[in-house]
Amino acid sequence: MSLGEFELIHRCFQRATPKGVVAVGIGDDCAVLQPTPGCQWLVSTDMLVEGRHFLSTVEPDRLGHKALAVNLSDLAACGATPKAFFLALALPRADAAWCDAFAQGLFALADAHGIVLAGGDTTAGPLNVSVTVMGEVPTGQALLRSGARVGDEVWVSGSLGDARLALEVFRGRLALPGEAFAQVRRAMECPQPRVALGLALRRLATSAIDVSDGFLGDLGHVLKSSNVGATIRADALPRSALLAAQSTGVQRLCTLTGGDDYELVFTAPSQDHAAVVALGQSLGVRLTAVGQIDPEPGLRLTDAQGRLFDSGLQSFDHFKSP
Ligand code: ADP
Numbered sequence: 477m478s479l480g481e482f483e484l485i486h487r488c489f490q491r492a493t494p495k496g497v498v499a500v501g502i503g504d505d506c507a508v509l510q511p512t513p514g515c516q517w518l519v520s521t522d523m524l525v526e527g528r529h530f531l532s533t534v535e536p537d538r539l540g541h542k543a544l545a546v547n548l549s550d551l552a553a554c555g556a557t558p559k560a561f562f563l564a565l566a567l568p569r570a571d572a573a574w575c576d577a578f579a580q581g582l583f584a585l586a587d588a589h590g591i592v593l594a595g596g597d598t599t600a601g602p603l604n605v606s607v608t609v610m611g612e613v614p615t616g617q618a619l620l621r622s623g624a625r626v627g628d629e630v631w632v633s634g635s636l637g638d639a640r641l642a643l644e645v646f647r648g649r650l651a652l653p654g655e656a657f658a659q660v661r662r663a664m665e666c667p668q669p670r671v672a673l674g675l676a677l678r679r680l681a682t683s684a685i686d687v688s689d690g691f692l693g694d695l696g697h698v699l700k701s702s703n704v705g706a707t708i709r710a711d712a713l714p715r716s717a718l719l720a721a722q723s724t725g726v727q728r729l730c731t732l733t734g735g736d737d738y739e740l741v742f743t744a745p746s747q748d749h750a751a752v753v754a755l756g757q758s759l760g761v762r763l764t765a766v767g768q769i770d771p772e773p774g775l776r777l778t779d780a781q782g783r784l785f786d787s788g789l790q791s792f793d794h795f796k797s798p
Pocket residue numbers: 485489501502503504505506562563564565593594595596597598
């Protein structure tokens with residue numbers, strides 16, 4: 477069944493607005509938002525374009541999930557509490573079943589994080605999903621890329637590389653048995669943003685970033701912003717058992733430059749090592765120390781024997797990568 481623009485908005489996206497920061501939500505020309513006293517707003521936009529960020533084969537509920545997940549991941553990286561989001565949607569057709577499934581995936585994740593859809597825009601066009609998220613932190617407490625200090629340890633949440641492994645299978649460069657493929661495909665299509673971890677890190681981390689373009693490039697942004705360098709034990713980067721069963725070359729490609737991981741990379745003073753370990757245990761999130769911050773600029777990799785090596789790898793860049 478095909479819907480009109482307003483039918484679609486009403487049917488799929490308009491819901492009762494719970495009490496909170498959204499004083500007026502969908503249905504007027506603007507949303508009216510009420511900041512919590514003593515807080516700053518953090519705002520971020522991420523767009524998903526068919527053929528660039530997702531394949532046409534993705535299920536609509538997973539696309540709805542991912543469009544919000546990648547944005548929540550940015551709030552997580554800054555230690556912000558999710559509050560409100562906006563959805564700009566271009567659709568080739570207003571197909572009711574597709575839109576219902578998309579909305580279901582979107583709202584399941586939104587409800588899990590208490591974030592409210594406050595408005596957006598809907599148009600016909602090539603499939604394109606753009607989400608803007610807004611979150612809050614107590615004034616001055618946002619976790620930034622610029623805070624890493626010499627001597628800090630570098631930490632990674634969860635594991636890296638499964639989403640890239642799935643992409644390699646989609647591209648026909650690697651083969652995996654059915655259940656293994658389903659697992660890495662889930663990592664690619666249904667990332668779980670580390671919101672609770674980001675909130676807790678406000679007390680512990682000196683800097684943080686989420687891994688969207690690949691570990692090397694994303695940690696590189698932290699190093700540049702913080703005016704420091706780092707030495708990373710490449711073989712300490714956390715990876716799934718599935719990825720660990722691949723060749724060293726594939727493991728390094730996927731963990732170092734894979735991207736689409738939506739894990740957090742953060743730095744914390746080395747004297748807080750035990751506190752970070754305890755935090756990981758209390759949240760049930762694997763946290764792995766992978767290296768340290770140095771005064772010398774640049775990012776150095778060491779192998780299992782502690783020798784420096786050049787990976788020859790680069791993270792994803794929309795205008796440079798193939
Ligand atoms: P206008 O033409 O004044 O910009 P629209 O007709 O585009 O308003 O939108 C009507 C209302 O529906 C607005 O409140 C807008 O925020 C909301 N809206 C439109 N598309 C979406 C969407 N995809 N998700 C959430 N809200 C939407």
